[in-house]
Amino acid sequence: MNNNWSSYDPGGFYDELITERGAPRVAARGAVGLLQGLSPEDMASRREAAELAIREMGISFTVYTEGGNIDRAWPFDIIPRVISARQWQQVSRGLIQRSRALNRFIDDIYNRQRILADGVVPAEIVLESGNYKPQCRGMSPRYGVWAHICGSDLVRDNDGRFYVLEDNLRVPSGVSYMVENREITKRVLPELFENYSILPVDDYPSRLYRTLASLSPRERKRPCIVVLTPGIYNSAYFEHAFLAQGMGAELVEGPDLMVGPDECVYMRTVDGPVRVDVIYRRIDEDFMDPEVFREDSVLGVPGLMRAWKAGKVAIANAPGSGVADDKVVYAYVPEMIRYYLKEKPLVDSVPTYLCMREKDREYVLDNLDKLVVKPANESGGYGIMVGPHASKAVRKKFAGLIAKNPRNYIAQPTLSLSTAPTYCDGAIEPRHLDLRPFILQGRESWVTPGGLTRVALVKGSLVVNSSQGGGSKDTWIVEGKA
Amino acid sequence: MTMLSRVADRLYWMARYLERAEDTARLVASYHMLIMDIPRGSELGWDVLLRILDAEPQFYSRFRVPNEQNVVKFLLADMDNHGSVACSIRYARENVRTTRDVLPEETWEKVNELHLYSRELAEKSVGRRNRQAFLDEVVGRCQMINGMLLTTLSRDHAHRFSTIGHLLERCDMTTRVVDVGVMEIMERDERFAAIDPLLWSCMLQSLSALGAYRRVVGPLLEGGAIAEFVLKDPLQPRSVAFCLRGIREALKPLANNTEALRQLDSARRKLGRFNAEAMNPEQVHRYIDDFQSLLNRLHQAISRAWFQPESL
Numbered sequence: 184m185n186n187n188w189s190s191y192d193p194g195g196f197y198d199e200l201i202t203e204r205g206a207p208r209v210a211a212r213g214a215v216g217l218l219q220g221l222s223p224e225d226m227a228s229r230r231e232a233a234e235l236a237i238r239e240m241g242i243s244f245t246v247y248t249e250g251g252n253i254d255r256a257w258p259f260d261i262i263p264r265v266i267s268a269r270q271w272q273q274v275s276r277g278l279i280q281r282s283r284a285l286n287r288f289i290d291d292i293y294n295r296q297r298i299l300a301d302g303v304v305p306a307e308i309v310l311e312s313g314n315y316k317p318q319c320r321g322m323s324p325r326y327g328v329w330a331h332i333c334g335s336d337l338v339r340d341n342d343g344r345f346y347v348l349e350d351n352l353r354v355p356s357g358v359s360y361m362v363e364n365r366e367i368t369k370r371v372l373p374e375l376f377e378n379y380s381i382l383p384v385d386d387y388p389s390r391l392y393r394t395l396a397s398l399s400p401r402e403r404k405r406p407c408i409v410v411l412t413p414g415i416y417n418s419a420y421f422e423h424a425f426l427a428q429g430m431g432a433e434l435v436e437g438p439d440l441m442v443g444p445d446e447c448v449y450m451r452t453v454d455g456p457v458r459v460d461v462i463y464r465r466i467d468e469d470f471m472d473p474e475v476f477r478e479d480s481v482l483g484v485p486g487l488m489r490a491w492k493a494g495k496v497a498i499a500n501a502p503g504s505g506v507a508d509d510k511v512v513y514a515y516v517p518e519m520i521r522y523y524l525k526e527k528p529l530v531d532s533v534p535t536y537l538c539m540r541e542k543d544r545e546y547v548l549d550n551l552d553k554l555v556v557k558p559a560n561e562s563g564g565y566g567i568m569v570g571p572h573a574s575k576a577v578r579k580k581f582a583g584l585i586a587k588n589p590r591n592y593i594a595q596p597t598l599s600l601s602t603a604p605t606y607c608d609g610a611i612e613p614r615h616l617d618l619r620p621f622i623l624q625g626r627e628s629w630v631t632p633g634g635l636t637r638v639a640l641v642k643g644s645l646v647v648n649s650s651q652g653g654g655s656k657d658t659w660i661v662e663g664k665a
Numbered sequence: 666m667t668m669l670s671r672v673a674d675r676l677y678w679m680a681r682y683l684e685r686a687e688d689t690a691r692l693v694a695s696y697h698m699l700i701m702d703i704p705r706g707s708e709l710g711w712d713v714l715l716r717i718l719d720a721e722p723q724f725y726s727r728f729r730v731p732n733e734q735n736v737v738k739f740l741l742a743d744m745d746n747h748g749s750v751a752c753s754i755r756y757a758r759e760n761v762r763t764t765r766d767v768l769p770e771e772t773w774e775k776v777n778e779l780h781l782y783s784r785e786l787a788e789k790s791v792g793r794r795n796r797q798a799f800l801d802e803v804v805g806r807c808q809m810i811n812g813m814l815l816t817t818l819s820r821d822h823a824h825r826f827s828t829i830g831h832l833l834e835r836c837d838m839t840t841r842v843v844d845v846g847v848m849e850i851m852e853r854d855e856r857f858a859a860i861d862p863l864l865w866s867c868m869l870q871s872l873s874a875l876g877a878y879r880r881v882v883g884p885l886l887e888g889g890a891i892a893e894f895v896l897k898d899p900l901q902p903r904s905v906a907f908c909l910r911g912i913r914e915a916l917k918p919l920a921n922n923t924e925a926l927r928q929l930d931s932a933r934r935k936l937g938r939f940n941a942e943a944m945n946p947e948q949v950h951r952y953i954d955d956f957q958s959l960l961n962r963l964h965q966a967i968s969r970a971w972f973q974p975e976s977l
Binding site: 239415424427428433434435436438439450451452453454455457 | 667668669670671672673759762763765766770774777778781822826919920921971
């Protein structure tokens with residue numbers, strides 16, 4: 184065994200590749216064996232090759248700073264994360280179930296509101312949420328599906344089970360990195376693929392295309408699909424371009440589109456106006472249409488909501504989908520599954536304390552040092568307090584915030600995020616990670632085999648967001664034994 | 666498959682900036698070679714390059730002395746000079762970055778690599794020692810990118826708009842070189858006539874036309890014939906006549922092209938009337954001025970027809 188690996192110790196955490204006894208897990212055996220056989224120089228040169236590939240492929244993301252936007256190369260760890268297909272199948276069934284229930288919920292909320300009338304979910308937490316958009320009342324998009332692309336965050340706890348941490352139903356990003364990570368691994372560690380049967384991920388754009396095409400209001404062989412981006416300065420612009428190219432769709436910005444007197448959406452082209460059937464929206468709904476939402480938006484398209492409500496264009500994800508993407512509503516998802524589908528949840532949620540409930544709030548305030556406190560309505564890992572790692576002053580600050588605005592905060596037990604061997608400064612060390620699979624829903628449902636694994640590159644850190652020092656790994660779903 | 670007006674606009678500028686980077690690099694490279702051949706005391710100053718590029722006001726707003734060091738820095742590495750090689754490459758990259766979905770996959774990789782290269786080395790290549798290698802590399806990479814587009818881009822709108830930008834920029838640069846070249850050389854003191862052939866060959870080299878000129882026109886370098894050749898030779902890919910014909914080919918299949926074709930044809934007619942024999946340097950200068958404003962009008966007609974979004 185190579186020196187790099189002999190001292191590897193994940194501590195008390197569940198490790199993705201190595202068992203408590205220090206042996207590789209069955210699905211990971213081939214990969215670990217091969218990596219252990221590489222000399223330290225060889226590992227270093229593979230890593231360099233990966234960095235070069237990333238730079239040359241131009242895989243980047245943008246970080247906002249006070250000094251302007253910085254385009255950073257995508258941080259990538261060359262050691263893949265391996266999951267067995269058998270285990271993944273179970274998770275992926277659970278994710279589809281969850282996405283079906285969430286879509287039933289959204290459709291219900293904007294129409295009959297049965298679930299509120301039946302008292303399963305308290306009406307006020309839905310209707311008073313900023314994510315509830317009254318402008319969407321009465322709409323029922325095709326197949327009753329609102330959130331066509333869902334990017335759930337999963338973590339694995341000490342017990343080795345996956346838990347859904349949150350459902351990202353607005354404009355989840357990261358899928359392009361999932362595809363590119365595989366591409367990089369193929370370039371720098373081609374031998375790994377020799378003895379494995381790894382489910383491919385590179386057909387995501389065509390799956391997405393099929394999902395979007397199934398939404399088209401006009402029956403056409405090749406509907407006109409566009410990807411609507413806020414533009415080059417958005418942190419996920421790379422991904423918007425990647426997906427547009429993969430689908431053969433136009434990548435448009437707000438000013439490229441206009442709504443005609445016939446309430447159809449047109450794009451401005453060198454051949455004159457061309458009608459658009461489906462918009463894959465990668466801008467926040469608040470900026471989507473200055474006629475309806477924020478008037479000061481220059482990213483949006485005036486009249487877009489009118490066109491959508493008239494059924495002249497499909498929008499994915501539908502405006503208003505965010506109503507189910509709220510950390511308070513999250514606590515009710517298991518109930519929704521039972522309520523709408525009459526099924527038992529197949530994938531676990533994390534127990535969640537709602538600070539708006541008096542009993543929960545008392546518990547949270549008494550146990551701040553053990554819990555993770557999150558604002559109900561932020562993404563990107565901002566505004567989170569990880570109790571066991573927070574200073575007394577920070578805990579006090581959060582106690583004040585919770586008391587002032589309880590609706591806005593939830594708390595969850597601090598999960599022991601699983602680890603995986605990660606190549607850090609010449610050594611192999613355990614780092615915490617999560618997983619973001621993507622669930623597509625149109626006429627049919629589909630889940631990516633695996634997803635984007637994000638890894639906290641800082642020792643001991645649980646924050647995996649790329650904007651805050653996170654990196655990523657290629658994620659393999661492998662069939663059979665290696 | 667149609668194309669967004671905004672995308673067409675960016676492709677057009679991508680091609681213009683790439684051509685500008687290549688042409689500026691060529692210009693500096695050929696002048697760099699020339700300087701070493703010229704006897705002391707009879708140099709042209711480096712500021713002639715500033716006159717070719719119409720960049721004197723911009724240069725003097727930040728530099729005092731137009732010496733070799735300053736001019737070369739300004740033309741190669743200066744990020745405040747929009748026409749510098751490094752800056753043109755950066756703009757080309759920005760335009761590809763936002764249009765990569767309509768270009769062959771490798772385009773972005775290659776343009777991005779070129780950008781990384783020039784960002785790292787432009788500043789270090791101002792001195793004579795590394796200059797030539799840097800310029801050769803830039804010219805070579807630009808040609809590789811153009812060659813890749815030529816061989817892999819399908820002949821749709823992406824090809825049309827990048828071709829138009831590429832050729833229009835080339836016309837612009839060729840006419841500038843002729844303008845200043847003719848003026849400078851013809852108006853020089855008789856005493857230095859001995860080195861005139863060096864200057865003419867430098868001028869042809871900067872347009873990559875020296876070999877072709879010798880084969881087509883002959884070994885003797887003479888101002889009027891050179892101007893005729895680089896402006897009007899129908900077979901020479903860098904000649905203005907050749908470029909205008911290429912632009913016409915690209916414009917023909919486009920919708921709404923009447924105005925652009927009209928401007929193009931008037932530039933072609935004007936070119937047909939160029940007659941070096943019958944013109945003195947002052948007249949050549951005025952002719953080129955008029956011709957450049959026709960090119961500018963052509964640019965505006967293109968921009969109005971396809972880049973500026975219309976309403977329903």
